[in-house]
Amino acid sequence: MDISELSDWIIANEPAVRLSAFLGMFAAMALWELVAERRHLRAPKGRRWLANLSLVAVNTLAMRLLLPAAAVGMAAIATERGWGLLNNVSIPYPVAIVVSVIVLDLGIYLQHVMFHAVPALWRLHMVHHADVDFDVTTGSRFHTIEIAISMGVKMAAVVALGPPVVAVVIFELVLNATAMFNHANVRLPLAADRVLRWIVVTPDMHRVHHSVKSRECNSNFGFNLPWWDRLLGTYRDQPAAGHEHMQIGLSHVPETRQPLHWLLALPFTGSTGEYPINRQDFDRGDD
Numbered sequence: 001m002d003i004s005e006l007s008d009w010i011i012a013n014e015p016a017v018r019l020s021a022f023l024g025m026f027a028a029m030a031l032w033e034l035v036a037e038r039r040h041l042r043a044p045k046g047r048r049w050l051a052n053l054s055l056v057a058v059n060t061l062a063m064r065l066l067l068p069a070a071a072v073g074m075a076a077i078a079t080e081r082g083w084g085l086l087n088n089v090s091i092p093y094p095v096a097i098v099v100s101v102i103v104l105d106l107g108i109y110l111q112h113v114m115f116h117a118v119p120a121l122w123r124l125h126m127v128h129h130a131d132v133d134f135d136v137t138t139g140s141r142f143h144t145i146e147i148a149i150s151m152g153v154k155m156a157a158v159v160a161l162g163p164p165v166v167a168v169v170i171f172e173l174v175l176n177a178t179a180m181f182n183h184a185n186v187r188l189p190l191a192a193d194r195v196l197r198w199i200v201v202t203p204d205m206h207r208v209h210h211s212v213k214s215r216e217c218n219s220n221f222g223f224n225l226p227w228w229d230r231l232l233g234t235y236r237d238q239p240a241a242g243h244e245h246m247q248i249g250l251s252h253v254p255e256t257r258q259p260l261h262w263l264l265a266l267p268f269t270g271s272t273g274e275y276p277i278n279r280q281d282f283d284r285g286d287d
């Protein structure tokens with residue numbers, strides 16, 4: 001099977017490939033968390049998982065109804081009509097796939113920075129950060145409107161870039177899997193973490209981003225490739241208080257009971273705290 005046959009097969013079986021990748025990765029991370037827990041959870045796991053996974057179900061349903069074709073459909077249209085950079089240059093197919101995955105990842109990094117900087121977007125993104133624990137379910141916990149805006153941004157990126165359809169499928173599969181990996185509450189040997197975090201964002205690297213401290217929260221924005229934080233100056237090695245003692249969540253959101261309706265309402269009820277860029281007290285520092 002060559003690469004174009006393989007990509008035809010992936011595109012033809014996309015829903016099944018997506019669902020099995022999600023379930024397989026989820027089960028693997030959930031098991032790993034049981035045998036090598038990194039931190040004790042603060043909130044009861046059953047209640048948290050029910051809320052977080054209900055939000056995933058709401059999001060999946062909403063996206064199927066609102067934007068069923070999504071980024072993959074947009075890539076197919078762009079290919080057909082010759083839109084976007086890569087549909088207008090002749091480069092080998094495998095190179096186009098690799099370039100597309102890397103450029104889309106940079107797009108997601110920039111979008112994540114934007115969600116932290118702009119107060120109205122931060123309100124939506126707070127739902128991800130308000131989780132008082134950090135585990136595999138946190139990785140998929142995003143407000144429905146954030147998911148929809150992200151999809152819009154990704155579709156715009158696809159129109160500009162003109163990636164092969166399979167590159168978009170691969171990108172979404174990989175991002176989904178790495179998000180579950182880098183939010184997992186798992187203990188990796190420190191030496192392995194040091195090597196691995198040159199290739200992929202590790203749980204210890206992304207956990208820093210979930211700190212209640214504003215300057216730690218405003219670092220390590222990468223979800224997949226770790227290079228953007230290092231290249232663009234947002235990388236932070238470790239949390240000041242250490243991984244076991246750092247506090248996770250948002251300093252202005254003390255609730256540990258966060259049912260589904262609370263998650264959906266948070267952007268419209270809570271304050272932004274001092275996290276977005278125009279709320280930072282630059283004179284004082286933020287400890």
Ligand SMILES: [Zn+2]
Nearest residue numbers: 112116125209
């Ligand atoms: Zn964030």
Ligand SMILES: [Zn+2]
Nearest residue numbers: 128183206209
């Ligand atoms: Zn996160």
